[in-house]
Amino acid sequence: MRSKTAKKVLSAVVTVAMLAGLMCGCGSSGGSGSYPEKGISVICPWAAGGGTDACLRAFCEAMGKDLGVTLTVDNQTGGGGILGHQAIADAEPDGYTIGMITFELATYEKLGTSELTWEDYDPLCRVNTDAATVTVNAEWAAANNITDLASYIDYCKAHPGEVQMGGSSNASVWHIAGGYLMQETGIDIQMITYQEGAATAVQNAASGFIQGVTVSLAEARSFIESGHLICLGVMDEERNASFPDVPTCKEQGYDITYFTQRGMAIPKNVDPEIKARLEEACAAAAEDPDFIEFMNNNGQTISYMNSEDYTAFLQQSAADVASAMDALGL
Amino acid sequence: MDFGLLFDSYFAVWLNPQVLFMTLLGACGGVLLGAIPGMTATMGVALLIPFSFGMDLIPSIGLLLGIYCGGMYGGSISAILIHAPGTPSAAATLLDGYPMSQKGEAGRALSVAMFSSFCGGVIGALVMTFLSPLVADMAMNFGPGEMFMLAVFGLSVIIAISGKSIVKGLISAFFGMALCTVGLDPTNGIPRFISYKQTGLLDGFQFIPTLIGLFAVAEVISGVERIISGEEKQEKSSEKIKKVLPDLSTIKKIWPNILSGGLIGTFIGAIPGAGGDIAVFVSYGASKSASKHPELYGTGIPNGVAATESANNGCSGGAMIPLLSLGVPGDSVTAILLGAFIMKGITPGPMMYISELPTVYKVFAALMLANLCMLIVGCCGVRFFAKIVSVEKKLLYPIILVISLLGAYSINKNVFDVGVCVAFGVIGWLMNKYEFPLSPILLALILGPMCEKNFVRFMNIQQGNFMAIFQSPIAVVFMAIAVAVIIFSVFNQRKINKRMAGASASDE
Numbered sequence: 001m002r003s004k005t006a007k008k009v010l011s012a013v014v015t016v017a018m019l020a021g022l023m024c025g026c027g028s029s030g031g032s033g034s035y036p037e038k039g040i041s042v043i044c045p046w047a048a049g050g051g052t053d054a055c056l057r058a059f060c061e062a063m064g065k066d067l068g069v070t071l072t073v074d075n076q077t078g079g080g081g082i083l084g085h086q087a088i089a090d091a092e093p094d095g096y097t098i099g100m101i102t103f104e105l106a107t108y109e110k111l112g113t114s115e116l117t118w119e120d121y122d123p124l125c126r127v128n129t130d131a132a133t134v135t136v137n138a139e140w141a142a143a144n145n146i147t148d149l150a151s152y153i154d155y156c157k158a159h160p161g162e163v164q165m166g167g168s169s170n171a172s173v174w175h176i177a178g179g180y181l182m183q184e185t186g187i188d189i190q191m192i193t194y195q196e197g198a199a200t201a202v203q204n205a206a207s208g209f210i211q212g213v214t215v216s217l218a219e220a221r222s223f224i225e226s227g228h229l230i231c232l233g234v235m236d237e238e239r240n241a242s243f244p245d246v247p248t249c250k251e252q253g254y255d256i257t258y259f260t261q262r263g264m265a266i267p268k269n270v271d272p273e274i275k276a277r278l279e280e281a282c283a284a285a286a287e288d289p290d291f292i293e294f295m296n297n298n299g300q301t302i303s304y305m306n307s308e309d310y311t312a313f314l315q316q317s318a319a320d321v322a323s324a325m326d327a328l329g330l
Numbered sequence: 331m332d333f334g335l336l337f338d339s340y341f342a343v344w345l346n347p348q349v350l351f352m353t354l355l356g357a358c359g360g361v362l363l364g365a366i367p368g369m370t371a372t373m374g375v376a377l378l379i380p381f382s383f384g385m386d387l388i389p390s391i392g393l394l395l396g397i398y399c400g401g402m403y404g405g406s407i408s409a410i411l412i413h414a415p416g417t418p419s420a421a422a423t424l425l426d427g428y429p430m431s432q433k434g435e436a437g438r439a440l441s442v443a444m445f446s447s448f449c450g451g452v453i454g455a456l457v458m459t460f461l462s463p464l465v466a467d468m469a470m471n472f473g474p475g476e477m478f479m480l481a482v483f484g485l486s487v488i489i490a491i492s493g494k495s496i497v498k499g500l501i502s503a504f505f506g507m508a509l510c511t512v513g514l515d516p517t518n519g520i521p522r523f524i525s526y527k528q529t530g531l532l533d534g535f536q537f538i539p540t541l542i543g544l545f546a547v548a549e550v551i552s553g554v555e556r557i558i559s560g561e562e563k564q565e566k567s568s569e570k571i572k573k574v575l576p577d578l579s580t581i582k583k584i585w586p587n588i589l590s591g592g593l594i595g596t597f598i599g600a601i602p603g604a605g606g607d608i609a610v611f612v613s614y615g616a617s618k619s620a621s622k623h624p625e626l627y628g629t630g631i632p633n634g635v636a637a638t639e640s641a642n643n644g645c646s647g648g649a650m651i652p653l654l655s656l657g658v659p660g661d662s663v664t665a666i667l668l669g670a671f672i673m674k675g676i677t678p679g680p681m682m683y684i685s686e687l688p689t690v691y692k693v694f695a696a697l698m699l700a701n702l703c704m705l706i707v708g709c710c711g712v713r714f715f716a717k718i719v720s721v722e723k724k725l726l727y728p729i730i731l732v733i734s735l736l737g738a739y740s741i742n743k744n745v746f747d748v749g750v751c752v753a754f755g756v757i758g759w760l761m762n763k764y765e766f767p768l769s770p771i772l773l774a775l776i777l778g779p780m781c782e783k784n785f786v787r788f789m790n791i792q793q794g795n796f797m798a799i800f801q802s803p804i805a806v807v808f809m810a811i812a813v814a815v816i817i818f819s820v821f822n823q824r825k826i827n828k829r830m831a832g833a834s835a836s837d838e
Contacts, residue, residue, distance in 0.1 A: 053376075054669055078742045079532035080514070086529070111519065113526050164791055170519040192790055195516040195783055196603060199665070203602060203658045209473035210791060218672075222657030222679020297675050 035095060035274050039070040043091070043099035045084025047077045051300065052262055055128050056100045058294040059264070062285035067277075080104065080169075082114045089120040093267045095274035098124070103173045103260040106314075106321040111171055111330065118314035121265035122275060125282040126305035126313060128295065131236035131259040132177035134249070135220050136212035137205055138230045149233040149252045156187035163189045164210040166201030171330055173260040174198065176321060177214045177235065179328035180258050191328065205229060216260070217243050218299030235259065242299055258324075261303075261317070263310055279307050332687070336459070339691035343388060344699055352389045353696065356396020357703035361711065363397070364404020367414045367542045368737015371401025372662045379670060387674040388692050394670060395646075395700035398663050402606065402643045403447040403704050407711075410439045410635070411718045412730055414546030419606030419642040421541065421772050422614045425491065426627065426634025433630050437716040441576045442632040443639045444708035446588050450640030451701035453592030454599065454647020458654075459694045463683070465600045465648070466655035472601050474788040475799050479808035480601065481781040484608050485773065486812040487615035489819035493628055493767045494830070496823055502766050506774025509535050516783040517790075530746030537775055539738035539747040540754050544768050546734040547755025550727045552762060557723060574709045576632070584636035587617045591637045595644025600651045605661035606642035607776045611769070613641035619818060625826040643704075647697060654678050654690055 042060050046052040053075060060071035076084040081104045088099030101121060108114040134149060146152050156163050167174035170193045178191040191214075194201040198215040205213045205220075206228035213220060213229075217240050223229040224243075233249040234240055235258040249256040264282055266275065285291060286304035295302050305313060343349055356378075363374040374397040382390030405420030410427035423443065430439035457465065472480070485503070492499020512523045513534030524531045576584075591613040598609040617637035618627040627634050649660030650667075657679030659665035671678050676686055683690055718726070738751035758768055792798040799805050 047376075054379075054673075074743065076743045078536075078744055079529045080519075082532065083529055083742070083744060113514075113519075113532070114529075170517065190790070192787060193517055194787075199658050200603060203470065203652075203656065204473055206656075207470045207473060222677050222681065225677070226680035228680070294673065297673050298669075299672065 035277055036067055036069045038096065039072055040067070040095070041097045042071050042073050043084050043088045043097065044073050044075045045077065045081040045088075045100070045102065047075055051130075052100060052102055054298060055262060055295070055300055058291050058298075059100075059127055059285055062288035062291040063281045065288065066281040066284040080113065080171075082108060082116070085116050086114065088265060089116060089267055091267045093269040093271075095266065095270050095278065098264060098266045098278065100127070100262055101265045102262050103317075103321075104171075106318045107171050107176070107325065107330075110322050110325050118311075118318060120268065122268055122270060122307075123310045123314060124264040124266060124275070124278055124307055125286070126261055126263040126303060126310040127282075127286070128300050129259040129261045129303040130216040130218065130301060131234050131240070131257070132174055132180075132214050133217055133220065133231050133234045133246075134181065134212065134214065135205070135224065135229050135231040137208050137210075138227055140208060140211050141230055141232075146232070148247075149249055149254055152232050153185050153187055153254075156185075156189055160188040161190060163187075163212070164192050165189050165212045165214055166192050166194055166205055166210050167214045168198045168201060169193055169195045171325070174201075174214045174216075176324045176328065176330075177258045179326075179330070180320075180324040181214065181235075181256060183324060183327035184256050185254060202229070216299075217246065221299065240301070241296075261313075263305075263314075275307075332691075335688060336691050336694070339688060340695040340698075343392070343692050343695035346388070348386075348389045349392045349696065349699070352385070353392035353396040353699050354703045354706070356393040356398075357400040357700060357707045358396075360397035360400020360402075361404040361407070361704065361707050362400075364401035364420075365407040365416045365715075366737060367408055367416050367546050367734050368538060368740055370417050370538070371398050371404075372666065373740075374401060375663050375666045379666060382670060387671070387676065387689065388696060390670060390674075391667070391693060392696045392699065394667055395697050396703055398646050398667075399447075399451055399643060399697075399700040399704040400707060402451075402646055403444060403639070403708055405642070406443040406447070406635070406639055407440065407715050408546075410443060411436060411715065412546065412726070413549040414730065414734065415541060417606075418537065418541060418772075418776070419610055419645070420638075421545075421607060422491070422610035422638040422769065423635055424545065425614065425638070425769060426630055426632075429628070429630030430632070430635065431630075431719060435630070436719045437712060438576065438580070438632065439630075439635055440708075440712050440715055441574055442580065442584065442635045444574075444705065444712065445576050445581070446584065446591065446636040446639040447643040447708070448701055448705040449588045450592040450595055450643035451646060451704065452698065453589070453640070454596045454644040454650075455694065455697045455701060456647075457593075457596045458647040458651050458697065462651050462655050465597075465651045469600050469602060469652045469658070469660075470656065471804060472603075473802075474784045474791060475802050476804045476808070477601075477603060478781060478784040478788055479799070479802075479805040479812070480604060481777045481784065483808040483812040483815070484612060484777045485781070486815040486819075487611050488770045488773055489816065489823060490615035490618045490627075491611060491767065491769045491773065492823075494765070494827065496820065498766045499770050502761070502768065503770035503774045506771035507778050509540075509771070510775060510778030510782065516779060517786045530744060530750075534779075535750055535754075535775075536741060536744075536747050538741045539751040540775060541772060542734045542738050543751040543754025544758035544771060546730055547751060548758025548762060548768075550731045550734070551755055551759040553723060553727045555759075557727075574712045580632055584632050586620075587613075587633045587637040588640040590616060590620070591640030592644040595641035596648035598641075599645030599648025599660050602652050602656075602658045602660050603780065605649065606645040609641040609645050610638040611773050611776075613637045615815070615819075619815070619822060624822055625829045643701070646700075650693070650697060654682060654693065655680065657682075 064071045076087045091097035167178045198219040206223040231246045363369040405417030406423040408414045408416040409420040409424040413428045415421040427439045488503045594613040595609040649664045652658045653664040
């Protein structure tokens with residue numbers, strides 16, 4: 001008796017699984033011209049569930065609407081993003097494998113961890129930027145009369161090497177942002193690395209183990225709202241829409257802008273027509289209302305740039321990153 | 331504590347058909363994913379996040395918590411049946427779970443694991459409901475120094491899981507510690523034992539492929555060896571599973587282990603950066619030390635299974651505490667849950683208890699529901715899972731091998747990890763042959779990096795003054811416990827070895 005039930009259950013499970021398989025096959029129909037004829041694989045160099053992954057999944061959903069095919073995100077992680085970045089550069093240039101490149105690409109050559117640079121890709125568009133901040137422990141700031149960026153810098157100058165700021169893992173964007181801050185203002189602070197990510201750095205700063213962090217507003221948000229941390233300045237051109245009260249560094253007289261960036265790219269030697277079609281889809285995706293809503297909820301800033309501007313931007317940022325890394329001795 | 335509101339929230343969540351369905355679905359998926367080595371609850375949650383975009387907050391949180399709780403239990407199924415922990419948090423369950431299954435008590439082991447998981451989960455959820463602010467304050471006080479000492483305390487359990495010989499246990503542990511030093515160092519990114527060209531080892535030996543290799547692949551190699559030499563005896567499922575829940579006499583024996591396991595799990599889970607994988611070993615060590623018959627641990631007694639399974643499910647409640655009250659995730663699953671909250675426009679953190687209290691209470695209710703769903707799924711599954719033991723070994727081993735290698739690959743989609751997995755399979759097989767315990771390697775792999783990065787960070791912040799550690803009461807307490815545990819376990823081990831000489835093995 002029982003084995004009969006078991007067989008029935010098994011056959012039901014198998015049927016459902018096969019149906020699900022069929023359904024996955026659907027959805028790849030339509031589209032303009034001959035490209036794309038099938039689903040596109042999108043390489044994400046960072047783990048599922050992280051900031052890059054979330055942004056990329058939402059963007060792919062939006063690109064899929066324009067292209068009429070399914071874009072499947074494939075997380076190829078490891079080696080600080082090197083493995084995934086390498087996989088994008090090495091992919092078959094047929095337009096069916098694309099990927100997201102991130103800020104860290106600019107650091108590999110300088111660190112000596114990989115020979116990859118932005119020149120190994122054909123950039124499609126910039127999708128998102130998140131600015132670094134100068135965010136400090138509120139109690140510590142009050143005890144030392146630090147109320148704005150100027151008083152923070154004065155304090156750091158009076159106490160060289162004493163102020164400790166957390167900035168995510170070694171050679172990560174927030175770590176290098178600290179180096180950039182030192183280079184631009186001439187202060188001497190100690191950057192503490194947090195290999196496990198920004199969350200621990202933020203918690204340590206809120207508890208007073210270190211004096212502050214350079215991470216993005218989104219990452220420090222809950223402790224800024226609770227009053228444990230105060231953000232003295234955001235390293236952006238304009239104020240963040242979600243934090244209209246937080247001033248930029250620029251409006252306080254320090255021309256410091258520094259942000260992480262994420263964009264779409266394809267390997268070299270892709271057919272120009274296919275590239276043009278993908279660029280079109282990227283432009284449409286950046287305007288997609290669902291994508292915009294998602295990014296706003298997620299606290300990430302959309303800062304679309306087309307292929308040409310993004311290429312120039314990557315070139316400029318490679319030089320900036322290299323000089324900031326010098327300041328940190330990386 | 332607003333009991334009226336809490337009651338209303340439970341009512342609203344538990345009687346909502348959509349939430350019920352989603353949570354049950356999540357628990358089903360979680361148990362299955364957890365049972366497959368290499369597929370973790372973290373992966374399940376990450377993959378299902380996009381599907382929850384269209385849903386309301388509570389059904390989607392129910393789905394994700396279902397996977398989380400289900401996965402915590404699911405890991406024990408393969409640990410008990412095939413000596414391959416499905417998730418890192420089930421790594422200590424096989425210490426007693428697998429011997430039980432070899433004795434022909436697979437069904438009993440599974441039901442003990444399920445019952446303990448449920449109770450541990452309930453303890454975690456209760457602590458979360460009533461003591462969140464208190465526990466969150468404690469978690470805030472954990473800085474680099476405290477984390478370092480917590481890791482040292484965790485390492486002190488090594489003797490308790492070493493088996494017969496302390497020396498062999500220490501050799502295993504130091505081998506594990508040595509493995510941790512491969513790759514880029516966590517503080518400055520300096521390559522150790524590798525060149526930059528070896529991209530597969532930049533992050534060192536990946537934990538899950540190593541885990542799968544040491545246990546599952548090694549077991550397959552030993553099994554094949556036994557088949558060739560004709561020693562393999564096919565276990566008939568002679569065990570009649572009358573009840574899917576453990577009987578009263580078993581529950582009477584294991585309840586102290588469940589209670590302490592649940593509390594240890596909740597406490598350790600609440601510390602950001604420390605999770606189920608550490609809690610299970612600490613709980614196992616604590617149960618063994620407190621037991622009147624420590625010599626029976628490792629021979630297949632339900633107490634060992636109860637101690638570990640209650641601890642890893644207790645963790646789920648514990649890890650939710652810093653997530654909701656500080657906005658700091660306690661482990662990798664809650665890190666993804668944090669994203670799920672933010673996408674719905676709610677930022678977990680100190681302000682959530684003020685501005686979103688009804689939502690907080692609904693999450694409490696959803697976690698309780700998720701544990702109940704896990705129990706239901708587990709009850710339905712025990713009979714089926716236990717059948718795996720009676721599958722002919724010649725068919726079972728190739729299947730385990732394929733699933734293991736797939737699991738090792740799927741973590742990073744990196745073929746190099748498959749090689750790592752196979753290599754550790756051979757190492758594990760050799761160590762088994764010469765009776766070196768494998769668990770100390772795992773504990774070292776889990777705690778080594780945590781020890782190192784927190785120690786270096788602490789020394790950086792204190793400008794090289796290690797004595798500053800004595801200014802932290804938490805760190806001093808952990809240090810004292812660690813020393814006490816080491817002294818106690820050495821004496822305990824001597825007693826065990828004496829008794830082992832004569833004693834006959836039976837349930838405690």
